[in-house]
Amino acid sequence: MAESLSVFRGDRLVLDDVSLTLERGGALLLTGPNGAGKSTLLRVLAGLRRPDGGALLWDGEPVTQDRTAHAARVAYLGHQDALKPSLTVRENLALFARAGGGDMDAALNAVDLLHLASLPARLLSAGQKRRTALARVLLAQAPLWLLDEPSLGLDAAAVELLGQAIATHRAQGGLVVATTHVPLPLGEVSHLALPGMPDQSRGWWGSDETDLTGDAA
Protein backbone atom coordinates (compact mmCIF):
# COMPACT_ATOMS: atom_id res chain seq x y z
CA MET A 1 0.00 0.00 0.00
CA ALA A 2 2.54 2.55 1.07
CA GLU A 3 5.85 2.75 -0.61
CA SER A 4 8.28 5.20 0.78
CA LEU A 5 11.84 5.66 -0.10
CA SER A 6 13.52 8.39 1.78
CA VAL A 7 16.93 9.90 2.08
CA PHE A 8 17.17 12.79 4.47
CA ARG A 9 19.24 14.74 6.92
CA GLY A 10 18.49 16.80 9.98
CA ASP A 11 20.49 19.88 10.93
CA ARG A 12 23.34 17.75 12.12
CA LEU A 13 22.88 14.91 9.74
CA VAL A 14 20.71 12.94 12.13
CA LEU A 15 19.52 10.66 9.38
CA ASP A 16 21.78 9.96 6.50
CA ASP A 17 20.56 8.14 3.43
CA VAL A 18 17.85 6.11 5.17
CA SER A 19 15.54 4.12 2.97
CA LEU A 20 12.52 2.02 3.87
CA THR A 21 9.48 0.49 2.26
CA LEU A 22 6.27 -0.61 3.93
CA GLU A 23 3.67 -2.85 2.38
CA ARG A 24 0.02 -3.18 3.41
CA GLY A 25 -0.23 -4.77 6.84
CA GLY A 26 3.47 -4.28 7.46
CA ALA A 27 5.14 -3.22 10.66
CA LEU A 28 8.54 -1.76 11.27
CA LEU A 29 10.28 -1.40 14.60
CA LEU A 30 12.88 1.33 14.78
CA THR A 31 15.65 0.61 17.22
CA GLY A 32 18.88 2.41 17.91
CA PRO A 33 20.82 4.32 20.56
CA ASN A 34 19.77 7.72 21.96
CA GLY A 35 19.93 10.40 19.34
CA ALA A 36 19.97 7.97 16.46
CA GLY A 37 17.11 9.90 14.92
CA LYS A 38 14.25 7.49 15.55
CA SER A 39 11.82 10.20 16.62
CA THR A 40 13.02 12.49 13.86
CA LEU A 41 12.31 9.80 11.31
CA LEU A 42 8.82 9.33 12.70
CA ARG A 43 8.16 13.06 12.44
CA VAL A 44 9.35 13.03 8.85
CA LEU A 45 7.06 10.09 8.10
CA ALA A 46 4.19 12.00 9.72
CA GLY A 47 4.86 14.96 7.46
CA LEU A 48 5.53 17.19 10.46
CA ARG A 49 9.10 17.68 9.42
CA ARG A 50 10.35 18.19 5.92
CA PRO A 51 13.23 15.94 4.86
CA ASP A 52 16.24 17.96 3.78
CA GLY A 53 17.10 15.44 1.11
CA GLY A 54 15.43 12.52 -0.50
CA ALA A 55 11.76 11.87 -1.01
CA LEU A 56 8.84 10.42 0.88
CA LEU A 57 6.31 8.65 -1.30
CA TRP A 58 2.81 7.34 -0.59
CA ASP A 59 1.42 5.14 -3.34
CA GLY A 60 4.02 6.68 -5.60
CA GLU A 61 2.93 10.25 -4.81
CA PRO A 62 5.34 12.60 -3.04
CA VAL A 63 4.01 13.37 0.43
CA THR A 64 5.60 16.82 0.67
CA GLN A 65 3.37 18.14 -2.12
CA ASP A 66 0.27 18.01 0.07
CA ARG A 67 1.13 17.54 3.70
CA THR A 68 -2.43 18.26 4.84
CA ALA A 69 -3.73 15.32 2.80
CA HIS A 70 -0.98 13.15 4.24
CA ALA A 71 -1.96 14.18 7.76
CA ALA A 72 -5.32 12.44 7.31
CA ARG A 73 -3.50 9.16 6.60
CA VAL A 74 -1.37 9.36 9.75
CA ALA A 75 -2.00 8.62 13.40
CA TYR A 76 0.97 9.88 15.37
CA LEU A 77 1.83 9.11 18.97
CA GLY A 78 4.64 11.37 20.07
CA HIS A 79 6.61 10.98 23.26
CA GLN A 80 4.38 13.62 24.79
CA ASP A 81 0.82 12.57 25.44
CA ALA A 82 -0.59 15.95 24.30
CA LEU A 83 -3.47 15.99 26.78
CA LYS A 84 -5.02 19.08 28.34
CA PRO A 85 -5.05 18.55 32.13
CA SER A 86 -8.29 20.44 32.69
CA LEU A 87 -10.31 18.52 30.10
CA THR A 88 -11.76 15.09 30.73
CA VAL A 89 -10.53 12.08 28.80
CA ARG A 90 -13.57 12.24 26.56
CA GLU A 91 -13.25 15.98 25.96
CA ASN A 92 -9.58 15.56 25.15
CA LEU A 93 -10.39 13.01 22.49
CA ALA A 94 -13.60 14.56 21.12
CA LEU A 95 -11.84 16.72 18.53
CA PHE A 96 -9.87 13.75 17.21
CA ALA A 97 -12.92 11.49 17.12
CA ARG A 98 -14.53 14.12 14.94
CA ALA A 99 -11.48 14.37 12.67
CA GLY A 100 -10.96 10.65 12.22
CA GLY A 101 -14.54 9.50 12.54
CA GLY A 102 -13.69 6.73 14.98
CA ASP A 103 -16.05 5.43 17.63
CA MET A 104 -15.15 6.98 20.98
CA ASP A 105 -16.51 4.20 23.23
CA ALA A 106 -14.89 1.47 21.17
CA ALA A 107 -11.53 3.26 21.25
CA LEU A 108 -11.74 3.85 25.00
CA ASN A 109 -12.76 0.26 25.53
CA ALA A 110 -9.82 -0.98 23.49
CA VAL A 111 -7.41 0.70 25.91
CA ASP A 112 -9.56 -0.13 28.96
CA LEU A 113 -10.33 3.49 29.83
CA LEU A 114 -14.11 3.54 29.54
CA HIS A 115 -14.56 3.75 33.30
CA LEU A 116 -12.26 6.79 33.50
CA ALA A 117 -13.73 8.63 30.52
CA SER A 118 -15.24 11.50 32.51
CA LEU A 119 -12.18 12.06 34.69
CA PRO A 120 -10.03 15.18 34.08
CA ALA A 121 -6.72 14.22 32.48
CA ARG A 122 -4.74 15.82 35.33
CA LEU A 123 -5.99 13.06 37.66
CA LEU A 124 -4.70 10.27 35.44
CA SER A 125 -1.50 8.37 36.08
CA ALA A 126 1.29 8.41 33.51
CA GLY A 127 0.23 5.05 32.14
CA GLN A 128 -3.42 6.08 31.91
CA LYS A 129 -2.41 9.23 30.04
CA ARG A 130 -0.42 7.09 27.66
CA ARG A 131 -3.46 4.89 27.11
CA THR A 132 -5.57 7.98 26.38
CA ALA A 133 -3.00 9.01 23.79
CA LEU A 134 -3.23 5.51 22.33
CA ALA A 135 -7.02 5.87 22.15
CA ARG A 136 -6.41 8.96 20.02
CA VAL A 137 -4.37 6.83 17.62
CA LEU A 138 -7.29 4.41 17.36
CA LEU A 139 -9.77 7.24 16.80
CA ALA A 140 -7.82 8.65 13.89
CA GLN A 141 -8.71 5.57 11.82
CA ALA A 142 -5.64 6.25 9.75
CA PRO A 143 -3.83 3.60 7.73
CA LEU A 144 -0.38 4.57 9.00
CA TRP A 145 0.38 4.41 12.72
CA LEU A 146 3.54 6.14 13.89
CA LEU A 147 4.22 5.21 17.49
CA ASP A 148 7.07 6.82 19.39
CA GLU A 149 7.80 4.48 22.29
CA PRO A 150 4.19 3.41 22.66
CA SER A 151 4.83 1.23 25.70
CA LEU A 152 6.26 4.07 27.81
CA GLY A 153 4.68 3.88 31.26
CA LEU A 154 2.28 1.08 30.37
CA ASP A 155 1.76 -1.91 32.63
CA ALA A 156 1.85 -5.46 31.33
CA ALA A 157 -1.91 -5.63 30.74
CA ALA A 158 -1.88 -2.38 28.81
CA VAL A 159 1.07 -3.54 26.72
CA GLU A 160 -0.99 -6.59 25.83
CA LEU A 161 -3.90 -4.34 24.81
CA LEU A 162 -1.48 -2.35 22.70
CA GLY A 163 -0.30 -5.54 21.04
CA GLN A 164 -3.90 -6.54 20.31
CA ALA A 165 -4.69 -3.11 18.88
CA ILE A 166 -1.65 -3.27 16.62
CA ALA A 167 -2.49 -6.80 15.51
CA THR A 168 -6.07 -5.76 14.65
CA HIS A 169 -4.83 -2.70 12.81
CA ARG A 170 -2.40 -4.78 10.77
CA ALA A 171 -5.01 -7.43 10.04
CA GLN A 172 -7.08 -4.67 8.43
CA GLY A 173 -4.13 -3.79 6.22
CA GLY A 174 -2.79 -0.97 8.37
CA LEU A 175 0.85 -0.01 8.65
CA VAL A 176 2.77 0.44 11.88
CA VAL A 177 6.11 2.11 12.45
CA ALA A 178 7.18 2.10 16.08
CA THR A 179 10.33 3.18 17.87
CA THR A 180 11.80 2.02 21.09
CA HIS A 181 14.36 3.83 23.17
CA VAL A 182 16.31 0.82 24.26
CA PRO A 183 16.14 -2.27 22.09
CA LEU A 184 12.96 -4.02 23.25
CA PRO A 185 13.55 -7.04 25.51
CA LEU A 186 13.11 -10.08 23.34
CA GLY A 187 10.56 -11.59 25.70
CA GLU A 188 8.39 -8.56 25.31
CA VAL A 189 8.70 -8.68 21.56
CA SER A 190 7.40 -12.18 21.31
CA HIS A 191 4.76 -11.31 23.89
CA LEU A 192 3.46 -8.50 21.70
CA ALA A 193 3.24 -11.00 18.86
CA LEU A 194 4.47 -8.68 16.17
CA PRO A 195 6.24 -10.96 13.72
CA GLY A 196 9.11 -9.70 11.65
CA MET A 197 9.37 -6.44 13.48
CA PRO A 198 13.05 -5.61 13.80
CA ASP A 199 13.70 -5.13 10.15
CA GLN A 200 17.43 -5.09 10.42
CA SER A 201 17.94 -6.55 6.96
CA ARG A 202 17.02 -3.11 5.60
CA GLY A 203 20.07 -1.61 7.18
CA TRP A 204 18.71 0.28 10.17
CA TRP A 205 21.63 -0.52 12.34
CA GLY A 206 24.03 0.05 9.51
CA SER A 207 22.78 3.57 8.87
CA ASP A 208 22.72 4.41 12.57
CA GLU A 209 26.31 3.40 12.91
CA THR A 210 27.41 5.58 10.04
CA ASP A 211 25.59 8.47 11.74
CA LEU A 212 27.47 7.94 14.95
CA THR A 213 30.87 7.83 13.32
CA GLY A 214 29.89 10.94 11.37
CA ASP A 215 29.08 12.76 14.61
CA ALA A 216 32.32 11.70 16.21
CA ALA A 217 34.32 12.99 13.29
Place this chain on the structure above:
Amino acid sequence: MMGLFCALVARDLRLALRHGADTLGAVLFFILTGTLFPLALGPSPDLLRHMAPGIIWVCALLAALLPLDRLFGAELEDGSLDQLLLLGLPPSLVALAKITAHWLTTGVPLLLAAVPLAIMLGLPTSTLPILLAGLLLGSMVLSLIGGMGASIVLGARRGGVLLPLLVLPLITPALIFGAAAIDAARTGLPWAPDLELLGAFLAAAIPLCPLAAGAGLRAAVE
Protein backbone atom coordinates in the same frame (compact mmCIF):
# COMPACT_ATOMS: atom_id res chain seq x y z
CA MET B 1 -13.89 20.73 7.31
CA MET B 2 -16.10 23.49 8.69
CA GLY B 3 -17.32 21.14 11.41
CA LEU B 4 -13.78 20.31 12.41
CA PHE B 5 -12.93 24.01 12.48
CA CYS B 6 -15.86 24.70 14.79
CA ALA B 7 -14.93 21.72 16.97
CA LEU B 8 -11.43 23.16 17.38
CA VAL B 9 -12.85 26.57 18.34
CA ALA B 10 -15.24 24.86 20.78
CA ARG B 11 -12.34 22.96 22.36
CA ASP B 12 -10.45 26.21 22.91
CA LEU B 13 -13.52 27.89 24.39
CA ARG B 14 -13.96 24.97 26.74
CA LEU B 15 -10.32 25.24 27.76
CA ALA B 16 -10.73 28.99 28.33
CA LEU B 17 -13.77 28.30 30.48
CA ARG B 18 -11.85 25.81 32.62
CA HIS B 19 -9.05 28.35 33.08
CA GLY B 20 -11.40 31.18 33.97
CA ALA B 21 -8.76 33.14 35.88
CA ASP B 22 -6.45 33.31 32.84
CA THR B 23 -9.32 34.43 30.66
CA LEU B 24 -10.51 37.11 33.07
CA GLY B 25 -6.94 38.31 33.58
CA ALA B 26 -6.86 40.28 30.36
CA VAL B 27 -10.14 42.05 31.10
CA LEU B 28 -9.12 42.92 34.65
CA PHE B 29 -5.80 44.24 33.35
CA PHE B 30 -7.74 46.41 30.88
CA ILE B 31 -9.98 47.87 33.54
CA LEU B 32 -7.16 48.36 36.04
CA THR B 33 -4.80 50.15 33.65
CA GLY B 34 -7.73 52.26 32.48
CA THR B 35 -8.49 53.37 36.02
CA LEU B 36 -4.84 54.25 36.65
CA PHE B 37 -5.00 57.14 34.18
CA PRO B 38 -7.42 59.34 36.16
CA LEU B 39 -5.24 58.74 39.21
CA ALA B 40 -2.07 59.74 37.37
CA LEU B 41 -3.47 62.62 35.30
CA GLY B 42 -5.64 64.20 37.95
CA PRO B 43 -9.43 64.42 38.05
CA SER B 44 -9.92 67.08 35.36
CA PRO B 45 -13.01 65.89 33.40
CA ASP B 46 -12.02 67.82 30.27
CA LEU B 47 -8.57 66.30 30.10
CA LEU B 48 -9.90 62.78 30.69
CA ARG B 49 -12.63 63.15 28.10
CA HIS B 50 -10.05 64.38 25.64
CA MET B 51 -7.71 61.45 26.32
CA ALA B 52 -10.35 58.74 26.73
CA PRO B 53 -10.24 57.33 23.16
CA GLY B 54 -6.49 56.94 23.30
CA ILE B 55 -6.51 55.48 26.79
CA ILE B 56 -9.16 52.90 25.94
CA TRP B 57 -7.48 51.86 22.72
CA VAL B 58 -3.98 51.56 24.14
CA CYS B 59 -5.21 49.65 27.19
CA ALA B 60 -7.27 47.28 25.04
CA LEU B 61 -4.29 46.67 22.80
CA LEU B 62 -1.97 45.85 25.67
CA ALA B 63 -4.58 43.70 27.42
CA ALA B 64 -5.19 41.65 24.27
CA LEU B 65 -1.45 40.96 24.05
CA LEU B 66 -1.39 39.23 27.44
CA PRO B 67 -2.90 35.85 26.47
CA LEU B 68 -1.19 35.74 23.06
CA ASP B 69 1.97 34.28 24.47
CA ARG B 70 0.13 31.13 25.54
CA LEU B 71 -2.09 30.95 22.46
CA PHE B 72 0.22 28.56 20.63
CA GLY B 73 2.93 28.23 23.28
CA ALA B 74 0.87 25.91 25.46
CA GLU B 75 0.03 23.75 22.45
CA LEU B 76 3.67 23.49 21.42
CA GLU B 77 4.88 22.59 24.89
CA ASP B 78 2.57 19.65 25.53
CA GLY B 79 2.81 18.25 22.01
CA SER B 80 -0.77 19.17 21.11
CA LEU B 81 0.40 21.29 18.20
CA ASP B 82 1.65 18.15 16.41
CA GLN B 83 -1.75 16.56 16.84
CA LEU B 84 -3.59 19.70 15.70
CA LEU B 85 -1.49 19.85 12.54
CA LEU B 86 -2.29 16.19 11.90
CA LEU B 87 -6.05 16.76 12.18
CA GLY B 88 -6.28 17.06 8.42
CA LEU B 89 -7.01 20.78 8.51
CA PRO B 90 -4.68 23.12 6.62
CA PRO B 91 -2.33 24.83 9.13
CA SER B 92 -3.79 28.23 8.26
CA LEU B 93 -7.24 27.04 9.36
CA VAL B 94 -5.80 25.62 12.59
CA ALA B 95 -4.28 29.05 13.20
CA LEU B 96 -7.53 30.82 12.28
CA ALA B 97 -9.49 28.63 14.69
CA LYS B 98 -7.11 29.49 17.53
CA ILE B 99 -7.27 33.17 16.55
CA THR B 100 -11.08 33.04 16.53
CA ALA B 101 -11.05 31.52 20.00
CA HIS B 102 -8.65 34.25 21.16
CA TRP B 103 -11.00 36.90 19.85
CA LEU B 104 -14.04 35.31 21.49
CA THR B 105 -12.31 34.95 24.85
CA THR B 106 -10.36 38.23 24.85
CA GLY B 107 -11.77 40.59 22.22
CA VAL B 108 -15.43 40.25 23.14
CA PRO B 109 -14.94 40.67 26.91
CA LEU B 110 -12.74 43.73 26.25
CA LEU B 111 -15.49 45.13 24.07
CA LEU B 112 -17.97 44.77 26.91
CA ALA B 113 -15.56 46.16 29.50
CA ALA B 114 -14.87 49.19 27.31
CA VAL B 115 -18.36 50.58 27.97
CA PRO B 116 -18.01 51.15 31.73
CA LEU B 117 -14.46 52.40 31.21
CA ALA B 118 -15.64 54.92 28.59
CA ILE B 119 -18.40 56.16 30.87
CA MET B 120 -15.95 56.44 33.75
CA LEU B 121 -13.60 58.56 31.63
CA GLY B 122 -16.50 60.81 30.67
CA LEU B 123 -16.86 60.02 26.99
CA PRO B 124 -20.20 61.39 25.70
CA THR B 125 -22.67 58.52 25.39
CA SER B 126 -23.34 59.53 21.80
CA THR B 127 -19.83 58.39 20.87
CA LEU B 128 -20.21 54.96 22.52
CA PRO B 129 -21.53 53.23 19.37
CA ILE B 130 -18.55 54.55 17.39
CA LEU B 131 -16.19 53.38 20.12
CA LEU B 132 -17.73 49.89 20.09
CA ALA B 133 -17.81 49.68 16.30
CA GLY B 134 -14.16 50.68 16.16
CA LEU B 135 -13.16 48.29 18.92
CA LEU B 136 -15.13 45.47 17.28
CA LEU B 137 -13.09 45.82 14.09
CA GLY B 138 -9.91 46.66 15.98
CA SER B 139 -10.06 43.70 18.33
CA MET B 140 -10.43 41.36 15.36
CA VAL B 141 -7.41 42.93 13.70
CA LEU B 142 -5.56 42.58 16.98
CA SER B 143 -6.36 38.89 17.30
CA LEU B 144 -5.33 38.25 13.69
CA ILE B 145 -2.07 40.16 13.81
CA GLY B 146 -1.38 38.97 17.33
CA GLY B 147 -1.97 35.37 16.33
CA MET B 148 0.38 35.79 13.39
CA GLY B 149 3.04 37.28 15.65
CA ALA B 150 2.55 34.55 18.24
CA SER B 151 3.06 31.80 15.68
CA ILE B 152 6.14 33.49 14.27
CA VAL B 153 7.90 33.81 17.63
CA LEU B 154 6.78 30.29 18.58
CA GLY B 155 9.72 28.28 19.78
CA ALA B 156 11.96 31.34 20.02
CA ARG B 157 13.88 31.52 23.28
CA ARG B 158 12.52 34.91 24.41
CA GLY B 159 9.27 34.72 22.50
CA GLY B 160 7.33 36.55 25.20
CA VAL B 161 9.60 39.58 24.90
CA LEU B 162 9.73 39.50 21.12
CA LEU B 163 5.99 39.25 20.67
CA PRO B 164 4.96 42.82 21.67
CA LEU B 165 7.92 44.23 19.74
CA LEU B 166 6.65 42.45 16.65
CA VAL B 167 2.92 43.01 17.07
CA LEU B 168 2.69 46.58 18.40
CA PRO B 169 4.22 48.31 15.34
CA LEU B 170 2.00 46.30 13.02
CA ILE B 171 -1.12 47.18 14.94
CA THR B 172 -0.55 50.98 14.99
CA PRO B 173 -2.78 51.69 11.94
CA ALA B 174 -5.74 50.16 13.76
CA LEU B 175 -4.92 52.25 16.83
CA ILE B 176 -4.71 55.47 14.80
CA PHE B 177 -7.97 54.96 12.90
CA GLY B 178 -9.86 53.59 15.88
CA ALA B 179 -8.97 56.45 18.21
CA ALA B 180 -9.39 59.02 15.45
CA ALA B 181 -12.95 57.82 14.75
CA ILE B 182 -13.99 58.49 18.34
CA ASP B 183 -12.28 61.88 18.30
CA ALA B 184 -14.07 62.79 15.09
CA ALA B 185 -17.43 61.73 16.50
CA ARG B 186 -16.80 63.75 19.66
CA THR B 187 -15.95 66.93 17.74
CA GLY B 188 -18.73 66.47 15.20
CA LEU B 189 -16.53 65.58 12.23
CA PRO B 190 -17.36 62.64 9.91
CA TRP B 191 -16.16 59.46 11.55
CA ALA B 192 -17.09 56.98 8.82
CA PRO B 193 -13.81 57.24 6.84
CA ASP B 194 -11.77 56.18 9.87
CA LEU B 195 -13.96 53.16 10.48
CA GLU B 196 -13.89 52.29 6.79
CA LEU B 197 -10.10 52.34 6.79
CA LEU B 198 -10.16 50.15 9.87
CA GLY B 199 -12.50 47.78 8.04
CA ALA B 200 -10.15 47.72 5.06
CA PHE B 201 -7.27 46.86 7.38
CA LEU B 202 -9.33 43.99 8.78
CA ALA B 203 -10.27 42.81 5.29
CA ALA B 204 -6.58 42.57 4.42
CA ALA B 205 -5.70 40.85 7.70
CA ILE B 206 -8.37 38.12 7.47
CA PRO B 207 -6.82 36.23 4.55
CA LEU B 208 -3.17 37.16 5.08
CA CYS B 209 -2.62 36.67 8.82
CA PRO B 210 -3.86 33.04 9.02
CA LEU B 211 -1.66 32.14 6.05
CA ALA B 212 1.41 33.58 7.74
CA ALA B 213 0.40 32.06 11.08
CA GLY B 214 -0.04 28.64 9.47
CA ALA B 215 3.44 28.83 7.99
CA GLY B 216 4.72 29.84 11.42
CA LEU B 217 3.09 26.79 13.02
CA ARG B 218 4.60 24.47 10.41
CA ALA B 219 8.01 25.98 11.03
CA ALA B 220 7.61 25.67 14.80
CA VAL B 221 7.10 21.90 14.77
CA GLU B 222 9.92 21.24 12.29
